[in-house]
Amino acid sequence: MAADDSRPESGAFFARDSTVHPPALTPSYKTSVARSPKHAKLSLGTTLSEMTGPVFGHDLLGDLDNDLILNFAAPGESAIGPRIVVHGRLLDERRRPVPGALIEVWQANAGGRYRHRKESYLAPLDPNFGGCGRVITDDEGHYCFRTIQPGPYPWPNGPNEWRPAHIHFSIFGHGFAQRLITQMYFEGDPLIPRCPIVRTIPDEAAIRRLIAPLDMNHTIPMDARAYKFDIVLRGRRSTLFENRLEGN
Amino acid sequence: MVQRLDDLKETSSQTAGPYVHIGLTPNFAGISGVYAEDLGKRVIEDGVKGERIVVSGKVMDGTGTPLKDALIEIWQADADGLYNSPSETRGRADPKCSGWGRIPVDMADGSFSFETIKPGRVPHPTGKDQAPHITFWIVARGINIGLQTRMYFSDEEAANKEDPILSRIEHQNRVPTLIAEQDRAGYRFDIRIQGHKETIFFDI
Ligand SMILES: [Fe+3]
Secondary structure: OOOOOOOOOOOOEOOOOHHHOOOOOOOOOHHHOOOOOOOOOEEOOOOHHHHOOOOOOHHHOOOOOOEOOOOOOOOOOOOOOOEEEEEEEEEEOOOOEOOOOEEEEEOOOOOOOOOOOOOOOOOOOOOOOOOEEEEEOOOOOEEEEEEEOOOOEEEOOOOOEEEOOEEEEEEEOOOHHHOEEEEEEEOOOOOHHHOOOHHHOOOHHHHHOOEEOEOHHHOEOOOEEEEEOOEEEOOEOOOHHHHHHHHO | OOOOOOOOOOOOOOOOOOOHHHHHOOOOOOOOOOOOOOOOOOOEOOOOOOOEEEEEEEEEOOOOOEOOOOEEEEEOOOOOOOOOOOOOOOOOOOOOEOOEEEEEOOOOOOEEEEEEEOOOOOEOOOOOEOOOEEEEEEEOOOOOOOEEEEEEEOOOHHHHHOOOOHHHOOOHHHHHHHEEEEEOOEEEOOEEOOOOOOOOOEEO
């Protein structure tokens, strides 16, 4: 650990463990077939260009940015659907909290319909639901937002394919090398093990870490249930000194 | 038995899917009134130091078809080679150069374009200077984990030749996939995910 904890960490990131990530080519998810590089990736080792990254201040956020029930709704209205709170902690592989990270989420409405011009599912739009939200982690890496539970939806990968209910997450840590997009699923959804996108991940334990449990302790009585979703970003060596060893 | 290593595992990536713009550029997706402005719209502000340039191109799949649902993020140093980041320990970057941009490709023809400045040279951990470059991160439906690559500049021949990364690439015939060519509009950088002239992607 760095002697001076107030200094931002600036060391090289640990190599990505490819066993927890989907490979590029996953033929049962058909779109990946023409969108997967055939050549092996070139190993770069992290340089300053990947160790650094932009920072987002809390002043960026509006009052309703982390409230998808209200942030698109007309005054006095709210989004339709089961009300939930999603919360959790952002840590790195060394178990250190990642404060000041930007988490952006997007999702379908309670009927499984996205607000997007290319979306064609017959389920109706909710006039009071936009489907996006964002939050910045606090000093201990915690985040929290309020939304409605999204519905499952059909998609044209096969003749009768349905996505489990999910929330898309984009996470911006401290270095560009940590950039990550993932999806959160809900405990108990029978569509999870059937989903070709879920199954692009070869590791069962890694899949389980994408499934948020119902968290009764954080439920708001008579208002909203809670789901807990912890996220882990790549860890890094603590000091610049340690980078040098790699280069020499 | 030995003690257990107590490192956690990184959360698995999942595709950004077809509607990534709802989350990352909602105004571009037609969802207005939630955020005042999409993040990363501008890499630079007026008064920035350095040579202003425009970079444009397309992202193509294995059949040569442009992706119309991709989203690109870029990250680069300022004109002096400093990053506008708390992890930058060598000095303070030009505040007019955020160095970060988020660019959705055009939904009709898949083209992208952004204005920035030509970045300065940044040292490599070996101590050598790297050639000027812009880091790219590309996500879209069908891409299971964001693709990282770099754009270098065709008019930086000498710097490219001695660049510690470009010079280490075994298949030198693939290096041109990382180099943007100059045209009348600025720099042209096409990204080919697969197939003939597949872009080099990095495991960083
Ligand atoms: Fe989705």
